[in-house]
Structure formats: structure tokens, C-alpha cells
Amino acid sequence: MPLLDVFGRINSEYYQLTSAEKKVADYAVIHQQQTQFMSISELAEEAGVAEATISRFCKRLGYKGYSAFKLAIANATAGRMDRGDPDVGAPEEDSVEGMCSAAYRADSEALTQTMELIQADMVRRAADMIVSAGRVLCMGQGGSMIMAQECAHLFSTIQCNFTAVVDSHLQAIAASQLTPKDLVIYFSYSGSTKELINNVRIIRDRRARLILITRFPKSPGAAYADVVLQCGSREGPLQGGSVPARIAQLYLMDVLFHEVCRRDREGNLARQEMVAEVLSGKHI
DSSP, X not given: OOSOOHHHHHHHHGGGSOHXXXXXXXXXXXXXXXXXXXXXXXXXXXXXXXXHHHHHHHHHTTOSSHXXXXXXXXXXXXXXXXXXXXXXXXXXXXXXXXXXXXXHHHHHHHHHHHHHHOOHHHHHHHHHHHHHOSOEEEEESTHHHHHHHHHHHHHTTTOTTEEEOOSHHHHHHHHHTOOTTOEEEEEOSSSOOHHHHHHHHHHHHTTOEEEEEESOTTSGGGGGOSEEEEOOOOOOGGGTTOHHHHHHHHHHHHHHHHHHHHHTHHHHHHHHHHHHHHHHTTOO
């Protein structure tokens, strides 16, 4: 295919598209900035088409799939986004002070969005599952694995049954040995990575419980979860593992931690004091 950007490809192929595919094309052209941040289910809903239509549309344009299509949009709009998106604000980023302000706004917005998305009943259900669990495994891929490790570290100060499983092969092995008494806390911004889907299918087969922390509550992975906690923050294909996305996930983790602590204030405080005393000896 000629070296056209994604919008050039859409223009070239437009009159060969089906009526449903044209709906996708029209939406992507009109909403160029928004499209790169949307899951395939969100775009399908907004364009009024089936997810399969979007997959066919992407392949018709010469892309392997929806992720490649979003990456092409991100590349095509990168320069324009810097000039027009208030979250990025390139004119202000010409100075250190402006860059600091832009980063602060993006981080603050991620926290605000996440707080607005919190459902109290989901937080309570997740806390109930943590308190009653036999083992709790924390999982994720890429940048989300860092969140899983942080989660295991934080909760280990009040419960000794938390473990972060970092390797994808070890995750599958650990998942295969779960019992109905066990729980997995899975971090996945997209909720649609191959490793996630493979692992949550095993988790479901083992009848263990699953908490998913994700940006997209209608993602494929969310369909397997007992509880979905939705984080805010927009992360495009060029911003994988962005700081605002991690801050949003950390905030949800903190909310969940404090809700668990509320269930046994005195006992958890005593355990935290014991941990602090042991760790104090590690400082000079």
C-alpha cells in the first residue's frame, strides 16, 4: 500500500467501504483526537456499529488490527495534538514552568476523573473479597506489572497472603493452581492484552475470584471479572505506561487499601506498627 497516513488511506478507500465501515471512517476523521484513546467497544458504540465491523475496517486499510490503527492515528495527529490539546499544551511546554503546569494538570485530571468514576458498592465488594481471600495474587503486564508489585507491597503491611507474580509464564502456572478461596487483583489499563485474556480464562476455570483495575469497563478482560474498578486518565498509543494512568491506578489501590483497613482498624494498625518497627532497623 502507498505510504499514506491513516487519513490518506481512509480517503483512498472510502468509496470501497461498506455503509457500516463508512460510519467508522466518518467518526475517526471527525474525532481524530478522541479515537486514539478509545477501546474498540467504545468506538463501536459511538459509531453505531459492531466491533467486527471495526476489525474489518482496520484490515481493509492495511492494518493488522485495531491497536495498529490507533497507533497510526496517534502518529498522524501527534503534531496537531501538541498544539491543540489542553492536556499536552505544547506552547506552555516551551518553558520548564509551562511543562510543570501541563504535567500537573494531566496528573490532577487523572485523579479527578478516577474519583468521579468510583462506585462505592464495587469498592466494598472488592474489600470483602480481599478480607475473605485465602491467597491474593497481583498480576499485570508491562507498566501495569509495576502497579501489581506496588499493590502486593502495600497490602503486605496488613496481610501476609499477598504475592506479586511478575513473569507471564509464572502467572499462568500460578493461575492454574488457584482455588475458589483465592483472589487475583489484575492491573490492565486496556483490559485487552493477550496475556490478560489467557490468564483470566484460567482464573475463571479455577473458579477463583478476580478484581480488574482498568480504564475500560467494557473491555474483553472485564467480562471475566467479579469486580471492575475503573480508573480515569486518557492514554494514547504513544503514551503507553503514562504517569497519569499510573497515578489513577495508584489512587484506586489506595482507596481499596483504606477500605480494607477500615474493616479492622486496631488489628491493621498493630500490624503496620510491627512492620514499621522491623523496617526501622534497615535505616542507618
